[in-house]
Amino acid sequence: MALLQISEPGMSTAPHEHRLAAGIDLGTTNSLVASVRSGNATTLADDQGHHLLPSVVRYLKDGSVQVGQSAQTALTKDLQNGIASIKRLLGRSITDVKTLDGVLPYEFVNTNSSVPLIHTIAGDKSPIEISAEILKTLKTRAEKTLGGELKGVVITVPAYFDDAQRQATKDAARLADLNVYRLLNEPTAAAIAYGLDQNQTVDEKIIAVYDLGGGTFDISILRLNRGVFEVLATGGDSALGGDDFDHAIAQWILQQLKQATPDDNRQQKIKKLRQIMREARRVKEALTEAEEVTVSTQGFEGILTRTQFVALVEPLIKKTLFSCRRALRDAELEKNEVMDVVMVGGSTRMPIIRERVGEFFEQPPLVDIDPDKVVAIGAAIQADLLAGNKPDSDMLLLDVIPLSLGLETYGGLVEKIIARNTTIPVAKAQEFTTFKDNQNAMTIHVLQGERETVEENRSLAKFTLRGIPAMVAGAARIKVTFQVDADGLLNVSAEEQLTGAKSTIEVKPSYGLSDTAIESMITDSMTHAKEDMQARKLREQQVEADRTLEALDAAMATDGDTLLSKDERKILLEARSALVIAKQSATTETIDAAIKNMEKTAAFYVARRMDGNIRTAMAGKNINKFKD
C-alpha cells in the first residue's frame, strides 16, 4: 500500500496523479536530490542513508556504470574510466577544454565534433552523457523514495553558466529521461531555501551568497525585486575550495616532518602524501567543533590549535573576501546595502569562515540550513511550486534577461525586440518588411546588447527566410518572433504572413558572456549613448537616402523614357549624383539636405507618374464604378 503525503488545502490530487517533483543540485564534487513532502523540503538519502552523491561516474568493461561512492573509491586505481568533476567540462568546446587550468587525467578523443569526448573502456563518452548518469542515479533514488514517477525537476546551475552550459545541462537531463521545469541559478536556490523571496516587507533587497565548496568558490550578489531575482554580479575562483584548506594543513604537517624523515622513493612519497592529506582533512573537520586537535600521521604527533589553523589559511580567506569586495564593486553596491548573507557549501562550516564573512558584511550570515543541502532544498521548493502543488497565491519566482535582444535592420542598425531586464519566459513579435522590390529573401541577424549599431553588439545567430513572394518594397509582412524560455534560451522565428513561409533558429551560442562582459556592455551603452544616437541618426539618413535612390532608379527604369525629356532626365541625374556623394559624408544635415533637394527636383516627375497611374487605372472604366 502506498504511503500518503499531506497536501496544501485544496491541492490534493487524484490517485496516481500526484505531481511528484524534485530539485537537483548537480554539483562539481557532490550532487543531491531533494523534494517537498507534506510541506517539508528535505534532501533524499540512498539506501545507506547517504544524502550526498559523489559526482563521479565510472565505466566498466561490460558496459555497466557505477555512480557515486563506489566509483569514487575506485578512482585511484582506475583513473582512465572513473570520471570526476565532469561539470567543469559540461557545455564546453574542445578549445575551451584545452585552456582549462591544469592537466585533466582523461584521454580525449580526437574528433571533428565540437564536444570533447572522453575515451573510456565502454566507449567514447561526452560530458553530457556522463552528467546524465549522475542524473539517472538521482532520478532512481527520488522515484524510489517518493513512490512514483517524477513529473518534473528543477536543476541548479552556477549563476555564471552561459547558454551553452545551460543547454548542455538540459540535454543531460533529457538523456536521463527527466522533464526539466527549469534551470535555477544556485545562489537563487539558496536564497529560496531560506525563504528570502517570501518576505514581503520590502520591495527590493540585496542578497549576497557566499559559496565555498570542495574545489570552487563563488560569490553572487542578487537583487530581489518583487519576487524577481536578478544576478547583479558574480565572482570567485574556480580553483579555490575546501581542498585548499586541507592542503594548507598538509603543508604544515610536511614541514614538521621534514627534519625527521629521509627521502623516500616516488611511489612511497605519493602514498605518504595521500595519507597526510586524509589526516589534514580530518583535522580540519575536527577543528570545526574542537579548539585544538591532535595530529597523528607518519610517525608525527602534534597539536594543531584553531589559532594556528587560522594563521595557515589566512591567505585563502583573504582571497575569498577580496572576491566579495570585487563583486560588490561590480554591482556598484556598498557593503551596508547587503541585507542578507547566505552561506552555501560544506566549507562554510568552518567557524573562522563564518566569523570573517560576518565581519566583512557587518552582519551574521545565514547558516541554519545545512550548507551542503541548501541549494537542493531551494530547487525542491521551486520544483514543488512549478509542479502546481501550491495554491496560486504563492508567488512564482522569475528571472530576467541580462541584455537586450534584437535584430539587424537595413543600414547596420539594431532593432531591439526584447528589452534588458524583461522577465522570462517571454515572447515578443514584430513585423518587418522588404527593402527592395521583388526581394525574395531576408536575412535575420540576431544580436544581443545595448548599443545602437550592429558592430557594437554581440552577434548571436544569423539565418535566412526564403520564399517571400514578389512584391513591391514595403508590401511584404514578415513577422519575427523572439521567444526566451524560462532558462534564458532564445528561439527566433520569421514568418512571411501571406504564404506562411517560415524559418526558425534556436540560439545556443558556443560562448557565453561573463557577468563582467555583460556589465561592461551595459555601461558602454550608457557612456556611448550620445554617439550611439548620432550613429543611429546618420545610419537612418543613409538608409533614407538609399530608399530615395532606389525609388528613383525603379521609376526611371519603368517609365523614365516615356515621361521625361532629355533635359529633365539630366537634372534628375545630377541631383541623384549629388545625393550619392552626400551619402558618403558623415553629417546627417548634408544627407538630409541632399534628400530634400532630390525630392524637390523630382516632384514634377512624381506628379506626372501619379497622373499616369490614375489614368491607367481608370482607363476603360465607367465613372460610376468609382462612386463607392
Add this chain to the structure above:
Amino acid sequence: MAITLTKIAAERVKAFLDNRGKGIGLRLGVKTHGCSGMAYVMEFVDEIEEHDKIFESHGVKIIIDPKSLVYLDGTEMDFQKEGLSEGFKFSNPNESGSCGCGESFTV
C-alpha cells in the same frame, strides 16, 4: 464516532505544521475518484468549513467533513517507513477492498 492518529503520526503532522508556519490541523476526507472507487484526501487546514467535525488526537486537530466521516469512522492513521519511502497510512475498518497501490479503496 472517532478518527485517531498513532503517536508517531501525530508527531509528524505537528512537525509538518510547524515547518509550514501556519495551519490549524489536518483535514482527512474521501473523494470519489481513483481506480478502486474512493480516494483518501489529506490536506493542511487553514480554514474550518461550516459543517466540519473536529477530533483531537495526541494534540493534533483532525478536521473532517460529515460526508467523509461516514467512510472514515474508526480509522487510525499511522506514519510508516517502507524502504526509502515514508508517509502516512490509513487503517480503515470500513475498507473492504483497495487497489494494488492502496491509494483508493471501496467500502
